[in-house]
Amino acid sequence: MSFDVNEYYSKLNGGDVLIAYKGNVSSELISNVLEVVESRMDDYSEDSKIRKKVYNVLVESLQNLYHHIDVLPPSMQKEYDEKFGILVVSRVQSKYKISTGNFVTTDRVDFLKNKIDKINTMSKEELKDMYKFILNHQRLSDKGGGGLGLVDIARKTGNALDYSFHKYDDKYHFFNLDVYIDFEKK
Amino acid sequence: MEPLSIEGTAKTPTVKFDAQEGVIEIKGRSIPENSIEFYKPLVEWLEEYSTSPLELTQVNVQLEYFNTSSSKCILDVFKKLEAIHKGKNEVIINWYYEEDDEDMLEAGEDYESIIRVPFKMIEIVE
Numbered sequence: 001m002s003f004d005v006n007e008y009y010s011k012l013n014g015g016d017v018l019i020a021y022k023g024n025v026s027s028e029l030i031s032n033v034l035e036v037v038e039s040r041m042d043d044y045s046e047d048s049k050i051r052k053k054v055y056n057v058l059v060e061s062l063q064n065l066y067h068h069i070d071v072l073p074p075s076m077q078k079e080y081d082e083k084f085g086i087l088v089v090s091r092v093q094s095k096y097k098i099s100t101g102n103f104v105t106t107d108r109v110d111f112l113k114n115k116i117d118k119i120n121t122m123s124k125e126e127l128k129d130m131y132k133f134i135l136n137h138q139r140l141s142d143k144g145g146g147g148l149g150l151v152d153i154a155r156k157t158g159n160a161l162d163y164s165f166h167k168y169d170d171k172y173h174f175f176n177l178d179v180y181i182d183f184e185k186k
Numbered sequence: 187m188e189p190l191s192i193e194g195t196a197k198t199p200t201v202k203f204d205a206q207e208g209v210i211e212i213k214g215r216s217i218p219e220n221s222i223e224f225y226k227p228l229v230e231w232l233e234e235y236s237t238s239p240l241e242l243t244q245v246n247v248q249l250e251y252f253n254t255s256s257s258k259c260i261l262d263v264f265k266k267l268e269a270i271h272k273g274k275n276e277v278i279i280n281w282y283y284e285e286d287d288e289d290m291l292e293a294g295e296d297y298e299s300i301i302r303v304p305f306k307m308i309e310i311v312e
Binding site for chain 1 (some may be wrong): 284287288298
């Protein structure tokens with residue numbers, strides 16, 4: 001059976017959810033999401049240190065989506081725009097969880113896996129060095145992405161990046177990334 | 187030389203560059219999707235300023251948030267300042283961070299280790 005994005009989204013969208021979204025990821029959408037999440041964290045009277053981490057990581061997660069989603073399986077193009085992504089921010093067991101998802105072409109899967117696996121094996125110090133190296137040596141793309149997003153997220157959260165790929169058809173996979181921010185400072 | 191003054195928005199910082207006073211200020215949030223466009227006039231202004239800078243240029247960076255797209259552009263701004271400093275004019279970068287914001291302090295230290303300009307880390311106590 002092929003991957004069903006709606007079913008997957010429903011599964012994510014449960015528990016203590018601050019915001020859940022499925023659809024076109026535009027600059028305006030990013031602004032709106034940030035505003036909503038900021039005000040929801042105010043409602044929780046969240047500690048300012050945690051609030052800042054969640055905000056920072058959310059910005060990178062959303063902009064990662066924004067910069068990298070450019071493919072959508074033809075069978076989904078009737079219903080959705082090309083910049084289709086999903087986002088769920090929730091609170092689970094003393095952690096904030098930021099889940100993002102988007103389609104990628106199958107030929108990108110190994111590249112992404114290797115990149116994330118590599119980041120996940122790195123120590124805080126190694127991540128810092130890698131961040132500084134990319135910052136100093138790599139040019140920004142025309143779209144404004146710098147290849148720093150995932151390294152920055154790993155560095156700020158101190159947690160491994162949790163990911164999965166789901167086969168949609170021969171050409172496309174759905175890429176899900178879960179990022180966790182602990183309530184307690186590490 | 188005309189000062190550069192940009193009003194801040196939800197995604198871009200307030201900018202005040204003053205050649206007469208030798209004061210460069212960037213404050214607020216810097217989280218645009220594409221930061222190149224926003225930072226271009228800042229880098230160009232500094233390019234011109236660097237042809238006849240004051241003996242002392244004071245730089246105040248007080249950011250609440252900045253994204254990785256901005257981080258490269260901020261480095262470009264600092265590289266212009268580094269060139270002024272190399273030219274035997276004094277430059278000091280005051281990097282402000284809120285007292286509980288270790289990530290922002292670390293970000294300042296990252297720049298300090300890349301850019302050859304004296305940094306001063308200033309904790310804002312509420």
